[in-house]
Structure formats: structure tokens, C-alpha cells
Amino acid sequence: MTNRRRNTVASAMALIALAGLGLTGCASPGTTPAPTPSTSVSTSLVAPIMVELKTANGTSVTVPLTNVVDLLTGDTTVTDWKGVVADPKVATFIAGKVENGATFNPGLSPKALGMTKVTVTNAVTGAVVTFDLTVTQ
Numbered sequence: 001m002t003n004r005r006r007n008t009v010a011s012a013m014a015l016i017a018l019a020g021l022g023l024t025g026c027a028s029p030g031t032t033p034a035p036t037p038s039t040s041v042s043t044s045l046v047a048p049i050m051v052e053l054k055t056a057n058g059t060s061v062t063v064p065l066t067n068v069v070d071l072l073t074g075d076t077t078v079t080d081w082k083g084v085v086a087d088p089k090v091a092t093f094i095a096g097k098v099e100n101g102a103t104f105n106p107g108l109s110p111k112a113l114g115m116t117k118v119t120v121t122n123a124v125t126g127a128v129v130t131f132d133l134t135v136t137q
Helices: 003-026
Strands: 049-052 060-064 067-070 081-085 091-094 098-099 102-104 106-108 112-120 128-136
Touching: 049 060, 060 106, 081 091, 091 112
Parallel strands: 049 067, 060 128
Antiparallel strands: 067 106, 081 112, 091 106, 098 102, 112 128
């Protein structure tokens, strides 16, 4: 490497280092930087209980009170499914929807500990799926 090229590389590295220091200097003294996604509290996020409607008929589903059930509709339209929870004190059916280009599956939101029967019906195909739901601690 020639001296000229070495000097150019050294100058570039010095500029990069100074730019980094300059950005650090923009923070107010005594302030804590905002958390980034990698440092945020992500351990409290729990994946929902996924239930495929095409295989759920006659089964039992268990969900913790602090979670939700995501009803996977396969290749059917999410808005075609309607649900009835036998004991609405235990859980609530949440209809599927399409909003601002995003598709949201239907699901179940636990309300209290207990057991209930859930019946989900596709208004277009006539498919009926019934399963037991147990909400645990």
C-alpha cells in the first residue's frame, strides 16, 4: 500500500470515528437513550394459542387467562366465520376482519377461569366446528 493510499484510509477512518463521537455528543447529559427493539422487554410477549379450524372439531383447547386463541381459517375467508361461546363469562369470540390491508383471524379472548363449549360456523360453506375450551391460570 502506498503512503498516499495509507493516508487516505487513515483520514477516512478518523472521519468515521469523529462522526460517531459527534453523534454521541447530541444526547443530553443525564438522559437515557430510548430502548431499541433489541433492548426492549420482549420476554413478556407470549405467542397466542393457534387452533386450526379444519382439525379442531371435537377437540379440547386449553388457554391461559393471560393469552388468546387464534383461530386459523385455512383457505377460507376470515370474515365468514361466526362464533358462539356457550358461557360468555369464560371467553368471548372475536370476529375476523380485514382492516387497512391487514387480515386478522377470528379468535377467542379468555375472561375467567373455567370451561365452556365453543361453536364456530362458516356462513358461506356451512362448516361447523365445535370444541371445548378450558381457561387456566
